[in-house]
Amino acid sequence: MSEHDSDQRLVVSAAARPHLAAMLAAQPSAGSAIRLAVMGGGAEGSGIGLMLDDPDETDERFAFDTIELVVDSSLLSYCKQIRIDFQDGSSKACQGTPRGFIITAETPINI
Numbered sequence: 001m002s003e004h005d006s007d008q009r010l011v012v013s014a015a016a017r018p019h020l021a022a023m024l025a026a027q028p029s030a031g032s033a034i035r036l037a038v039m040g041g042g043a044e045g046s047g048i049g050l051m052l053d054d055p056d057e058t059d060e061r062f063a064f065d066t067i068e069l070v071v072d073s074s075l076l077s078y079c080k081q082i083r084i085d086f087q088d089g090s091s092k093a094c095q096g097t098p099r100g101f102i103i104t105a106e107t108p109i110n111i
Helices: 017-026 073-079
Strands: 010-012 033-040 046-053 059-064 067-072 082-087 100-105
Touching (some): 010 059, 017 033, 017 046, 017 067, 033 073, 059 073, 067 073
Parallel strands (some): 010 082, 033 067
Antiparallel strands (some): 059 067
């Protein structure tokens, strides 16, 4: 596993970490790690999303505090660097700044 300071391919902000930990704690039977994966494809196009899952053989594994994140090595190779942040805005739809994870990649997903 890689640590944040020694491997800059996956960067997780301090603001995102407690929310990632809460995501894992909310559904302990859903998986042992948080997977970053290509999701979407509708009107807004594809992007990187989060889901609970167990690591696979082709995954790169990262540890941040007590949180394990996994990314398929081919996705990480394509994106070069992925950043996870958390924006603390309104939890109500269509009112002000949205609340939630913001995931960006050095090389954006264009599918």
